[in-house]
Amino acid sequence: MRQADFSIHAQVSRSQATDLMTAPAFSVPAKKLAMWLFLIADTATFAACLVAYGFIRNATPDWPKPFHSITNVALMTLILLTSSLTMLFGVQSAQAGEKAKAFRWTLITALFGILFAALHLREWMGMVNEGATLFHNPWGTPLLGSLFFSITGLHLLHVAGGVIALFAVALKYQRGRYQADDLEVMGLYWHFVDVVWMFVVPLVYLLNLAH
Amino acid sequence: MTTGAAHKSSTGKDLIVYACLLALAAIQFVIAYQNISTAQMLVRMMGVAVIEAGLAILFFMHLSENRGFRWFVLIFSVAVLLGLQYGWTDSFRLIDGVPWAK
Numbered sequence: 001m002r003q004a005d006f007s008i009h010a011q012v013s014r015s016q017a018t019d020l021m022t023a024p025a026f027s028v029p030a031k032k033l034a035m036w037l038f039l040i041a042d043t044a045t046f047a048a049c050l051v052a053y054g055f056i057r058n059a060t061p062d063w064p065k066p067f068h069s070i071t072n073v074a075l076m077t078l079i080l081l082t083s084s085l086t087m088l089f090g091v092q093s094a095q096a097g098e099k100a101k102a103f104r105w106t107l108i109t110a111l112f113g114i115l116f117a118a119l120h121l122r123e124w125m126g127m128v129n130e131g132a133t134l135f136h137n138p139w140g141t142p143l144l145g146s147l148f149f150s151i152t153g154l155h156l157l158h159v160a161g162g163v164i165a166l167f168a169v170a171l172k173y174q175r176g177r178y179q180a181d182d183l184e185v186m187g188l189y190w191h192f193v194d195v196v197w198m199f200v201v202p203l204v205y206l207l208n209l210a211h
Numbered sequence: 212m213t214t215g216a217a218h219k220s221s222t223g224k225d226l227i228v229y230a231c232l233l234a235l236a237a238i239q240f241v242i243a244y245q246n247i248s249t250a251q252m253l254v255r256m257m258g259v260a261v262i263e264a265g266l267a268i269l270f271f272m273h274l275s276e277n278r279g280f281r282w283f284v285l286i287f288s289v290a291v292l293l294g295l296q297y298g299w300t301d302s303f304r305l306i307d308g309v310p311w312a313k
Contacts, residue, residue, distance in 0.1 A: 026280035036284060044291045051295045058302040070240055077236050084271055085229045092221060191271045198236070198263045202256035206243035 035185045039192045042158075046196050049154060050203055053147045057207075064139035065210040066132070073205045076119045077197065083112035084194045091187045094173065094180035102183060106170040109190065113163035120156050124149070144208075151204055158193050165189065228270045235263045 028036070057063050067073075090105030127148070131138040137145040169186045172178040242255045269275040274284060 026277060026283060028277065028280050036280075040284065040287050040291065043288055044295070047292050047295050051298070055298055055302040058299075070243065074236075074240060078233070081229065081232050081236065084267065085225060088225050088271060089222070092225075188272055191267055194271075195264045195267050198260045198267070199257075201236075202239050202243075202253075202260055206239060206256060207249060207252060209243050211244070211246075 031185050035188050049151050056143050060141050064144055065208045066139045067205055067209045072123050076116055077201055079112050079116045080194050080197050083109045084191050087187045087190045091184050094183045103170055103174045106166055110163050110166040113159055117159050155200055162190055162193055228266055231266055232263055235259050
């Protein structure tokens with residue numbers, strides 16, 4: 001083989017290697033992949049909290065059941081599920097190039113998030129008024145308060161962070177600094193918050209419902 | 212399919228998934244009022260929650276559109292979740308004495 005052939009071969013190999021290095025894994029854009037990896041890590045955080053809760057609940061005889069009504073938690077579930085739908089509409093509008101619509105749906109999602117947080121705080125205030133704190137409650141083991149406020153607090157923190165991020169992303173999207181894919185990445189986070197709630201409700205609320 | 216038609220079709224699918232999620236959430240609330248043991252209630256509720264989460268992840272988070280990545284997320288997440296289950300036997304030991312030491 002001549003020297004020139006070797007040179008061309010080397011160039012082609014280098015170009016193929018560069019393609020391999022720069023091609024996104026699983027054909028998923030880097031930003032989206034980063035969000036998925038964060039969500040998997042966050043899944044471990046929530047799962048650890050819920051498993052710890054299950055462990056303690058299982059190992060504690062006479063675990064108290066302090067919840068008497070499901071109205072508030074049912075309403076919160078409805079709001080969060082609906083906010084996921086409005087987030088989807090926002091992303092779809094952005095992908096279709098309908099900027100004003102996408103902005104509007106994202107703001108509606110953020111407002112649903114605020115409403116959810118307000119209902120969550122109302123739930124907390126009700127518990128506090130009945131005498132429940134992190135380290136004490138009138139129903140029995142103090143671990144109930146610790147676990148309830150920790151798990152729901154972690155979720156509420158995610159919702160609050162999500163609402164701030166939704167406003168920030170929506171405003172930057174409207175000003176043209178962010179694109180539709182940024183809104184999509186934000187949507188992934190918001191749906192994740194919804195998915196976590198699907199496990200928090202039965203474990204923390206419904207299993208502790210007084211009949 | 213034009214972009215507009217695809218958009219409408221996607222919205223229709225999302226609405227169906229949303230309705231399914233609402234129905235599944237309602238089923239969880241119905242289970243909470245059933246006169247069954249806590250263990251049975253837990254199994255039923257978690258079963259419904261897993262279906263709910265699966266629907267949301269596949270359709271709302273669009274994981275159904277990328278097969279390779281779907282397996283990556285599934286294997287990674289299941290491995291992490293299974294890894295967290297190692298301590299359950301100890302919670303039974305705490306409440307039932309020390310059955311595993313006999």
